[in-house]
Amino acid sequence: MAAIFQGVGAATALSPSNSIASKKFQLPTRRSVSARKRGIVLVRSDGSLNLGLNSRGRRDQPLITNAVATKSDGSAASTASKSGHEILLFEALQEGLEEEMDRDPRVCVMGEDVGHYGGSYKVTKGLAEKFGDLRVLDTPIAENSFTGMGIGAAMTGLRPVVEGMNMGFLLLAFNQISNNCGMLHYTSGGQFTIPIVIRGPGGVGRQLGAEHSQRLESYFQSIPGIQMVACSTPYNAKGLMKAAIRSENPVILFEHVLLYNLKERIPDEDYICNLEEAEMVRPGEHVTILTYSRMRYHVMQAAKTLVNKGYDPEVIDIRSLKPFDLYTIGNSVKKTHRVLIVEECMRTGGIGASLTAAINENFHDYLDAPIVCLSSQDVPTPYAGTLEEWTVVQPAQIVTAVEQLCK
């Protein structure tokens, strides 16, 4: 099993279109289920917000997801139409960023090596040549200050996208992110908005060592006033990037070092993904598995085994780490009555811990068993490959956990 994860470049192994859903289970997704209930599929291409009474309708727009997806979001365009184009995840991020920069001249990028170098993960490749050195700004190595600079620019009318070369480096910017990014809209009594996007790769990589393998979502989640999203497929990477840039709130977009080379076919037309919604990856009946980012793939790997063993797991990629999409999650809990959370954060104080609390609070009556949360060990990520493997949750553990849960 480890072999599959050696080369993330082996895109076929991990591409969402290979997920179990596309072949055997062409079940309606949550979206089309709700469509059947309502009788209509609302598609709005102009991105306008409809504050009508039909709240569910409003949530579905302006997502062109509906236009192409009567299937699960992950395999959207691949089976529906032959249109669309194949793209790697980092290219999808770049595409989203470029489209937004074309669309709005106030969107600019700041970070280390984003300009001439094209970004250390090539997410900003080609942008400096196209938009110039001021719009794609190569900053000195001063995270706290250039993040603060991004915040000041956002307050005065620009829409910056600040890149942390590695999410861990943003620990140096914690002062600005907590105090200014999250709070200034409030402490100024609503006078200043901070439409900033802070993004970067995090998570446990391939023997990168403890400091380059950090998961900052657990540290940032308490900061009031920010939103956090995590992308996991080229489709939602582009969609979330665009939505984050268009949002008036400060958004932190978590990417993962190992997912940049995932390949998927995504639509040609303009689309965004809703920042507050979770993604149904694989509908099921027996157990709800909540996950995000790289662990989605470990879960889907485990799902194959589980299906062979006769289980029917429902897999939801929560995508929105703050706030949680309690509707999607709640509906799933009400259906399956068993919850397994699989995350990459540490055991203590991670996203899983918060999610466990939120589900217990809101859906306690629907649970037939205590929530199981599989997280990484509370250990600085070791360099040695074998040790590193044991710090994160592996598919075998997920299978065991589901078997235990479904006894």
Add this chain to the structure above:
Amino acid sequence: MATAFSAAKFGTQFFPVGTRSHENPLFGHLKTPACSFLGSTRRLRFSSASKLNQINSHRRSVVVAVSDVVKEKKSKSTSNLFLLLFIPAHSIQLITKEEGLELYEDMILGRAFEDMCAQMYYRGKMFGFVHLYNGQEAVSTGFIKLLKKEDSVVSTYRDHVHALSKGVPARAVMSELFGKTTGCCRGQGGSMHMFSKEHNLLGGFAFIGEGIPVATGAAFTSKYRREVLKEADCDHVTLAFFGDGTCNNGQFFECLNMAALWKLPIVFVVENNLWAIGMSHLRATSDPQIYKKGPAFGMPGIHVNGMDVLKVRAVAQTAIARARSGEGPTLVECETYRFRGHSLADPDELRDPAEKAHYAARDPITALKKYLIENNLATEVELKAIDKKIEEVVEDAVEFADESPHPTRSQLLENVFADPKGFGIGPDGRYRCEDPKFTEGTAQV
């Protein structure tokens, strides 16, 4: 006294960076066995402060800015150099009557307001940390009165007077201090977070140093608008105010670097009042001459007497003009003093009474008053009228604040997100923000 001596020695010579001769007085004193720890407070009697003044006059003979950007000749007094550029002799008027009265009024407003704050605090009308600006009015007035409305100001927690100088009404500031909804930040910011979009006051920051990057960002926007968005007439300048303690903070240096690198239209104004709560600037800083840190990053560094509003204004004119024309940032160190403690909770026991008396004698308001009268720019009567007018303004502000309502429960969650969809989707499928109970604050979150 070793510190003062070594600083004095250093002041008379200029050492190129990298000199490490055994005669280097910068390190010499460290080898003296009799030298006591630099942190000893007993050395900080007023005499060392007077040494500082002597050092200043020595300093002014040192080259001020060594960058290629600005080349200065040695002169008797740095601040006088800039005065010389504009005003060759003392007899020529530095300001017109209108300007003089404007400056006077602004400083009186600052002083009267802060005094009223102290009264109100002790009467239990405002709480928390309140930092008063008494004594430093010359810096705020000298700089901010030269700005246009579109120019931005970024301050620290000692921001009431910056807000007033920038044009935020006294009523709005006082209401904010009382925590009422009519405050400039709806009561949500408080003393340390004064913001005004209308007047381009970008805060109000509680942690020192964290406003400097924000100011750098505002300056960046100005440059971006001119060069990327092609708004040719956008020449907005940003002023960043901060203290001597902040000049040892990383964000200060990082922003000096970036501002100089990209020639951002910003002026870094150091309000060096020699004390960071109870920490003397001399005990905290290896080289206490802050203005020298400008040239290290490629921008001019200017030292000016911050108790003299006309000198400050003259220096400010150069710095702001430099920024506006796109030549880049300037570091201005204003030597000033706060007459009160760090905050209203500070007993202010560490500072030498002689030092306080020395600076009290150089009260900027008294100095300007004297100047206006001696140069026949205003009469006592006119100035008294301004005093009276300001007294009324401040009292009106207090009355307004007293009568204003407290925030209601429904205000609690209102400004957390610019787009309240950020609160997420509730279990019922609707966005939380649509639930009227949520906005009223009675829903279970």
